[in-house]
Amino acid sequence: MGLLSDPNRRRALINLLTRLNAPICVVCYMAGVAWFMGLAFEPFTLRTYMSENAMGSTMVEERFPSGERAVATGREFAAHKKKVSGMPVEWLVKTMQARGLEVYTQRFSRTLPFPDENKERYMVKGTNVYGILRAPRAPRTEALVLSAPCTPGDNNNQAVGLLLGLAQYFRNQIYWAKDIIFLVNDHDLIGMQAWLEGYHHTNTTGMDWSPLQGRGGSIQAALSLELSSDVVTSMDLVLEGLNGQLPNLDLANLFYAFCQKIGVLCTIQGKLQRNDWDSVSGYSHAVQTMMLMVMKQASGRPWGDHGLFLRYHIEAATIKGINSFRQYKTDATTIGRLLEGMYRKLNNLLERLHQSYFFYLMPSLSHFVSIGYYMPAFGLLAVILLPGVLSVLTPLVISHLTGAALYMLPIRFQEMAVEHFPVSETEAVVLTAIAVYTAGLALPHNTHRLLSGEGTEQGWRVLKLVALLYLAVLLGCTALINFSLGFILALTLVPAAAFVTPHVPKVLSAFVLVILSPACTLLFSVFFFQELQEMPVSFLDGWLLYLSVISQGILDHFLYGSLVYPLIALLVYPCWLLFWNILFWK
């Protein structure tokens, strides 16, 4: 390393870097974004392939015959659901018992920290029903789960019907080596959370549940089924789970392989895959699919009932039946055969799924981007922070106190807010959050009052150094766990961090900095997401959606232990405040 040992040449190198700092940063930023956009380009991505040898081929014979009967069972279920206006527990228990399963129920109750207006629930009480198919000559050490949520209204009845139909068919087969648990969960995610906590006897979210009576050992894989029509045009695969966790890629491969074999149209993010990758529209389609995945993953919420399994190291995915206006229809028998094939393959597993990737993005169901390919995009953005690298303890502490306030106050002060202002609880929580967030902007003035002397030139440089390192570590760690969230945050925070000094034009910079703040990122994301889903909204609707997204984020944290809200409130927001501080340095 003669280059570094020689002081003269070292000085020359440093001079070069300092002189070219700004252009290098710009180039890196552009390169990072370009790299990321390139990930969706098909020649740059890998085709998916099955890594697990035990699931190597789709050579199983699917014979599930009774789709019609399953649909009829679904109707019966719907009738009973309507009659008791909720989960027809007794009927389910009887029906499962008649199919030769060991049936158990679990009661649970949970009072939400504040009313959830989207789903209109506050004090939730429900019952999960599950039946265990005991594998012959197996010692109850391994299990697979097939679940279907019991949703209010007319949704998902067919899913429960098909689940019961499959249970009956599976019961008469002799090849099972793992117990199969058929679960109908009440109140979708809350019920699922209660069941999983009961099964693993943990309590991470303060839910009340009755202990489970029957178990099947360690769960190897799970599928959640959502089906709301007798026939479907395509099956959609949902992978994004809690905190942006993804199941092993082999589960997606398995689904894709069987869709190909049986001839079912399959989608991911509701997007069919196209063959014209070399055309502009084909490429933008892939970008759209990948960006949808990035946005969903970054949100950190479970996008299906499967999302909560991932915390317990259980590979899980949701399979959704979609019925659109397309001509080509698939009936329940075919969906049953698809599931039968997948379960027979999962049944063959000797080890739990571990061969394939856990960190990936999917621009289409047949292609994926592995961690080795997407990390450089993030690396290029993060490298900008490094050249910029503690008398500044005070702003640091105050920023974090503000963050802690943002984390705690909305829930604590909802009652007080409701008393004094004409708002509902949900609005109170969201508006308090926004108020605290905005109040944080007044911070620089208060910080200076606490500081003993005038801020020196040296002072802001050190503060910036600390802030930059902080941001680098924060974004680096986030990107490792949840690439999508890390990338989106880096996209907005990194430019803010790079340009801010006390010497830039104040008003303009302040405006730009606010635009690049986490809250505004979320706002843009909401609009962008709607755009991607081809359902653009007006500004007012978008704003309302934005408020509900905030409340959902807070709810997800308290209900399922999602980490996005605390991450933003306790770490990202204080970090951004540091840059705000630098801008108003005196």
Next chain:
Amino acid sequence: KQNAAAQKQAEPAVLQPTPQPKDDFQEELVVRPLHSGDIYASFQFRTLWETDFMRGNKVSHYRLFPKSLGQVISKFSVRELHISFTQGYWRTMQWGQPYLPSPPGAELWVWFQDSVTDVDATWKELTNVLSGIFCASLNFIDSTNTVQPSASFKPLGIGNVTDHRFLRYATLPREIVCTENLTPWKKLLPCGSKAGLAVLLKSEKLFHSSFHSQAVHIRPVCQDWQCKTTSWELRQTLNVVFDLHNSGQGKREWSLFKMFSRTLTEACPLASSSKIYIDITDNPEQFELSPATSLLSQAMVLGDRRTFSVYDLTQQDTFGSVRSLNLLIRWKSTEGDMLRPLLHAERYVAGYGLQTGEIHTLMYNHHPYRSFPVLLLDSVPWYLRLYIHTLTVTSKGKDNKPSYIHYQPSKDRVRPHLLEMLVQLPPNSVTEVTVQFERALLKWTEYTPDPNHGFYVGSSVISSLVPSTVAMDTNSTRERPLFSSFFPCKEESSYFVRVYTEPLLVNLPTPDFSMPYNVICLTCTVVAVGYGSLYNLLTRSFQIEEPSPGLAKRIANVIRKMRGVPPL
């Protein structure tokens, strides 16, 4: 029958004129239609032999007793040997108690004679020999999965040596039982699978079932009431449960042919008794039986008074005019709810993540008003490091202090944890035993093949004297003299039950075994480039190199050097 008896008389007379060999063989099949609609068939084959394997007595002439086992007994000074191979888990909640309980996988426990000096070495040799006899992986039994229970496994035969130094107990929960284990087991029978009840033992049917268990028990028993002479008992048992849905096609109708794809035509000619018992206690409300038999027998089984129809295979008329016996059982009632056996247990691992966890053992006492003590035995491999201070035993929300605890801590790579407790189960309650553990990081060669499958922890064993259900019904409608029913008589008041919980499958932190190569490449690069240059920068002292001095200065320095003065 007469022919066989005559043969039995005549044969030894020809071969060995002097002593009458005092051995005896009995075979028996019990069929119990289960509450759930499934059917339970239990075979027992018993060979008794009045001989002495010990004290240097060379036994060389074998008749009914298998020679391979006789040699094992004498060579390794075995007092008692119990070995079972089980595929599947006994579902107590649907099937009630089994006649002979056994844990999933292989279980072996042996009492040695007190003349054995090095028990561990003998045990090691014995397991290897048995491994060969039964074609099983018993050779994987070593010190890391062997324990010496202090109370749970008492000798079942005569003799009052209870020093548990001579006892060894081991389970292999991952052992898979198949045809290759059945064939050597069948070869131990005097008639093989050629005649008698053993013709029913066809592996394609036995392994098309919900539960399969085969066992061998050897113990010394009394020959007569006064116990003047002892003899060795070899009991071979085979239990199998056929599934209603898989093999019955949903019709509640069972026959010998349907279960075993064979019918019976004769008893084993060497057997002194050969009988089939059908549990008809619930007859006629629930099922009907054909051909009918007039022979009935009553017995106390697992605390309950049961009635059996008996078919004696040594009687020719049992087989009827078609000269073959195909019992038919037609089950009438619908599928029942779950049972509430008086004692029932289950176990699971709680928690998530790969660092810590918690083992929960639940023991249910469903007796409405009697509490009874149970002995719980837990043997946990060393790589789950139990935090014994976190052990809690709770019943009905209250702390339940065990009256006896025997705990032997594990030693890494040497021996497992052993935990034995005597716990009183209150009536109608669930007792929960929890203990936390930490998962050890194994050395990379210690992982089994397919490490992501997980590691097994053997079943807990719960042994207890359970109050019998007969003692429970106070206003019995049965015809009994009043004077006999006031005090519950001792034999009937409680019965011994051993319950095994399910084994556990625990995931340990497992490295990605393809990763070392990547890691080696990456670390080498990092060390070479990053660390090397940084180390270089930190340790080297930097000096500004002076421009080379002019000619005059160099000359001056030479002169100064000669003068002994420091240079300029």
